[in-house]
Amino acid sequence: MNSQGVPEPSADLLSLATAVRRAAVVLGQSSNQQRQQALMAMAASLEAHADRIVAANAEDLAQASADGLAPALVARLKLDAGKLAGAIDGVRQLSSLQDPLGARQLHRELADGLVLERVTVPLGVLGVIFEARPDAVIQIAALAIRSGNGAILKGGSEAKCTNQAVMQSLKEGLAGTSVSVDALDLLTTRAESLALLRLDGLVDLIIPRGSNELVRFIQDNTRIPVLGHADGVCHLYVDQEVDCTQALRIAIDSKTQYPAACNAIETLLVHEKIAPIFLKEAVPAFQEAGVCLRGDEASRDLGVEQVATSDDWSQEYLDLVLAVRVVKDFDEALEHIRMYGSRHTEAIATVNHDTAERFLRAVDSAGVYHNCSTRFADGFRYGFGAEVGISTQTLPPRGPVGLEGLVTYRYRLRGEGHVAADFSEGREQFSHRDLPTGTE
Amino acid sequence: MNSQGVPEPSADLLSLATAVRRAAVVLGQSSNQQRQQALMAMAASLEAHADRIVAANAEDLAQASADGLAPALVARLKLDAGKLAGAIDGVRQLSSLQDPLGARQLHRELADGLVLERVTVPLGVLGVIFEARPDAVIQIAALAIRSGNGAILKGGSEAKCTNQAVMQSLKEGLAGTSVSVDALDLLTTRAESLALLRLDGLVDLIIPRGSNELVRFIQDNTRIPVLGHADGVCHLYVDQEVDCTQALRIAIDSKTQYPAACNAIETLLVHEKIAPIFLKEAVPAFQEAGVCLRGDEASRDLGVEQVATSDDWSQEYLDLVLAVRVVKDFDEALEHIRMYGSRHTEAIATVNHDTAERFLRAVDSAGVYHNCSTRFADGFRYGFGAEVGISTQTLPPRGPVGLEGLVTYRYRLRGEGHVAADFSEGREQFSHRDLPTGTE
Numbered sequence A, B: 001m002n003s004q005g006v007p008e009p010s011a012d013l014l015s016l017a018t019a020v021r022r023a024a025v026v027l028g029q030s031s032n033q034q035r036q037q038a039l040m041a042m043a044a045s046l047e048a049h050a051d052r053i054v055a056a057n058a059e060d061l062a063q064a065s066a067d068g069l070a071p072a073l074v075a076r077l078k079l080d081a082g083k084l085a086g087a088i089d090g091v092r093q094l095s096s097l098q099d100p101l102g103a104r105q106l107h108r109e110l111a112d113g114l115v116l117e118r119v120t121v122p123l124g125v126l127g128v129i130f131e132a133r134p135d136a137v138i139q140i141a142a143l144a145i146r147s148g149n150g151a152i153l154k155g156g157s158e159a160k161c162t163n164q165a166v167m168q169s170l171k172e173g174l175a176g177t178s179v180s181v182d183a184l185d186l187l188t189t190r191a192e193s194l195a196l197l198r199l200d201g202l203v204d205l206i207i208p209r210g211s212n213e214l215v216r217f218i219q220d221n222t223r224i225p226v227l228g229h230a231d232g233v234c235h236l237y238v239d240q241e242v243d244c245t246q247a248l249r250i251a252i253d254s255k256t257q258y259p260a261a262c263n264a265i266e267t268l269l270v271h272e273k274i275a276p277i278f279l280k281e282a283v284p285a286f287q288e289a290g291v292c293l294r295g296d297e298a299s300r301d302l303g304v305e306q307v308a309t310s311d312d313w314s315q316e317y318l319d320l321v322l323a324v325r326v327v328k329d330f331d332e333a334l335e336h337i338r339m340y341g342s343r344h345t346e347a348i349a350t351v352n353h354d355t356a357e358r359f360l361r362a363v364d365s366a367g368v369y370h371n372c373s374t375r376f377a378d379g380f381r382y383g384f385g386a387e388v389g390i391s392t393q394t395l396p397p398r399g400p401v402g403l404e405g406l407v408t409y410r411y412r413l414r415g416e417g418h419v420a421a422d423f424s425e426g427r428e429q430f431s432h433r434d435l436p437t438g439t440e
Helices: A011-027 A032-048 A050-066 A071-077 A081-095 A134-146 A157-174 A190-196 A212-220 A244-256 A275-288 A330-340 A353-362 A420-424 B011-027 B032-048 B050-066 B071-077 B081-096 B134-146 B157-174 B190-196 B212-220 B244-256 B275-288 B330-340 B353-362 B420-424
Strands: A104-111 A114-122 A125-130 A150-154 A184-187 A205-209 A234-238 A265-271 A292-295 A321-327 A345-349 A367-372 A389-391 A399-401 A407-418 B104-111 B114-122 B125-130 B150-154 B184-187 B205-209 B234-238 B265-271 B292-295 B321-327 B345-349 B367-372 B389-391 B399-401 B407-418
Touching: A011 A125, A011 A150, A011 A184, A011 A190, A032 A050, A032 A081, A032 A134, A032 A157, A050 A071, A050 A081, A050 A157, A071 A157, A081 A134, A104 A407, A125 A134, A125 A190, A134 A150, A134 A157, A134 A184, A150 A190, A157 A184, A184 A190, A205 A212, A234 A244, A234 A330, A244 A265, A244 A275, A244 A345, A244 A367, A244 B407, A265 A275, A265 A330, A275 A292, A275 A321, A321 A330, A330 A353, A345 A353, A353 A367, A353 B407, A407 B244, A407 B353, B011 B125, B011 B150, B011 B184, B011 B190, B032 B050, B032 B081, B032 B134, B032 B157, B050 B071, B050 B081, B050 B157, B071 B157, B081 B134, B104 B407, B125 B134, B125 B190, B134 B150, B134 B157, B134 B184, B150 B190, B157 B184, B184 B190, B205 B212, B234 B244, B234 B330, B244 B265, B244 B275, B244 B345, B244 B367, B265 B275, B265 B330, B275 B292, B275 B321, B321 B330, B330 B353, B345 B353, B353 B367
Parallel strands: A125 A150, A125 A205, A150 A184, A234 A265, A234 A345, A265 A321, A292 A321, A345 A367, A367 B407, A407 B367, B125 B150, B125 B205, B150 B184, B234 B265, B234 B345, B265 B321, B292 B321, B345 B367
Antiparallel strands: A104 A114, A114 A407, A389 A399, B104 B114, B114 B407, B389 B399
C-alpha cells in the first residue's frame, strides 16, 4: 500500500463525477442514431478547432523540450495536423460501426407468458487514466460515447494544454446534440486522478494505460473494477516442422515492426531439431534488423551472441532486444510460456496443422496465433475500429478492447403476473424454450 | 485492511493449488463428452456413498446442536437422503446442458488467408468460499467440472465432516474418468481460505457466498478477481396504471416466498395515485402473511403501522419485514432505486406497456422485471440448470451465474505467414469480412 494513501474526493470532484453519471444515465438510453450523430458532431468540432488544438500541442511540446523530456516521449506527445486528422477520421469510422448496445444474447420462454431476454447495455461511466498520448483522449471519448458510456479522463501532465483543447472541442461538439456535454470530462491534477479511485458507485470501470507500476498501484487502491493490462511478454514458438523462411519473416515482424508495443515478442522459442537451420538464417537477419539477441547456452552455440539469464525470460524489453531459447520439444515450449508468459499473445510457426491446433487449444493467453505476426493483436486490425487498450485479464473483456468490451448486459423478464410459488408448489411448470434472438 | 492481515500461503496450500491448476490445464482441453462422463461418474459415486455422506452430516448436525447453533442455520446445514438425492439429480441434469465451451462468438476474415475467431474457454481455477450449505459443494463442483474449470472449495466449518465426505466421493467418482482427481479440492481451515486470496496466478476467480462483510473483506484483500455479490436490496414499484390484484400477488410472492433470499424485495414503492386503493388491500394481506411493514408518512396515513427511516431504504432485512414508500411519480421511483438499490433485481407492476418499457430501459440492475415476482432471479429458473450465485457487479458475469458465467474467451488467429508490415506499408489490405459463426 502506498504510504501516501489515496486522497478523499474533493467536493468539486464529486460534483464532476455526479454530473458525468447523470449524463451517462440519459446517454445509456439513447438511440444508435443519437450516438452516431454525437460522434459526427464531435469529429466536426475537432476539425473546426484543429488550429487551436495543434497550437495547444505546440505549447506542450515546447514545455516538454524545456523540461528535457526524452525524445521518444516528445515524439509520442506530438499531435500535429496530420495525426489529428487521422484521429478525427477514426471518430467518423467508429460512428459507422455496428451499435454494440441492445444486442440480444439470450431469448427464452421460461414458461407460458414469462419471457426472459438478455441484452447488452453500457457499463455506465469509465474512468480512464493514461500517460501522454493526446490522441488517446479523442479515441477514448469517441469509444465511450459510441458505446453509451460517460467518461472521466486523466491524461499525462505533459499533454495538459492539448488535452484541455481537445476536451473543450469535444464538449462544443456535443453541445448541439442530444448527448449532454457533461458526459465527458477531464481531470488535470494527480490528486484528482488518485481520488477517482474512491468513486465506486459513480465510476464503473477504471482503464489504466501506462506502466505496470501504475496499473498495479491502481489495482491495489480501488474497489472499482480495473481493466487488467499487465506486461506484454509475448512469445513466438518455431516448431520442428516449419517453413523457415515464413517463420523468420513472422519473427522479424513480431519483434521489429513496433518494438515498444505490448504485442511485440520478447522471447523466441525454437525446437532443438530445427534450431541449427533456423538460427543460421535468423541470427544474421536479426542483426541486420538491429536486434540484440540474448540466448541460452544451446542458442549461443548456434550463433546468438549475448547471454540470457532466467530474468530475461520474464523481461518485457519494449526495445530491439529478443531473448532466445532452444526447447526440447513442443511441451517444453508450452511449459515455458505457462511459466513466463503474461497471457497476452503467443504464436506458433509450423506447417503441421495438428501441432498448430494443439497449440491453439493449450495456450491460455488472450490471443493465440498460428503462422502470423503477434503484431496483429490490435483493435484496428481485428476490425473493432478502435481500442482502449489490450486486456490481459482472464475474465472478459480480454485481448484488444473495442466497443464490445465497453458494454455489459442485463436480464429483462416480462410476465403476466407470474409468481414463483405457483412453480415451487407445482401449479405451473417451466418450459425453458429458447426463442430466436433476432441475430441469426 | 484487516489488522490480522492475510497469511502467506503454506507450502501445502501452494502444492494443492498447483496440483489443481495442472489438472485444470488438462481439463480445460477436454471434450464435452469427457466432461459429461465425469459428471455422471461424480453423480454415481455420490449415490453409491450416500449413506456415508448422510452419516457424516449427522455428525455435523449433532455438533451444531451441541454448540447451540441457531435453528435456521441447523436447518440449512442438514443434508438428508432426500436433499442429497435432489443434489445428485442436479448433477445429472447439468451434464445434459449445452457445452459452454468452444462456442464461437466471432468469426472474421481480417484479410485473405488471415482468419480470426473468438471462442469460449474455461476460466481456469475457481476459488469458492462459502458458508455452511453442504449441497453447495456438490453444485459448485459439478458446475466447475462441466465448464472445464478446476475448483478449490472452502465450506463452513459447521459442515466440515459432510464436506469432506462429499469431496471424497467426488474424487472417487473422478478416479475412473479422464478428469484428474486433483481438479477438485477442499480447504478445511480459515487460515487456508485466507491464504487462498494470495494465490493470484493459480486461482482465476474467487466466488464468495456469504455475508456482505465476508465479501467485502475478500474484495479488499486479494488481487484475484472476485465475483461481486453485494446486498440484495430489491424493489417492486407499483405504478398508477396497474392491476392491483396481480400486483399484490407479485408483491406477496416477492417478499414471502423465501424472505432470506437475496432476490426477495426489501422495499415496496407505490405511486401516490394508486396508493390508497393498493395499500387498502396490501396492508391486511401483508399482515396476514406475517410481514411487518415499515413506511414513510404517506404510507402510514394509509395503514402502514411502523415507521421507516432513511436507514430502512438501504436495509436488506432477509426477513418478513418490508419497507414501504409512496412516490410522487415514476421518476421519483427511479430516483429511489438509483439511490438505494444494490443493482440486483427490480420489478414494476403496471398495465401500461410504454411505462414498463421505460422502466426496463432505465433501471440499471442485473435483472429488471415487468409484472412478475423478483423471486425468478435464479439460475434454475432461468434455465441454467444450476448457479454459483447471483452477481451484482456491473461487468459480466451478471445476475444468476451458471455455466456461461464460468467461462471466458480467447482469440485465435490463423494466417499463412501474414505480417503487419505488409499492411502498414500498403502492400496488403484488411477486408474485415464477417463469416458465419456456426451458431446461426
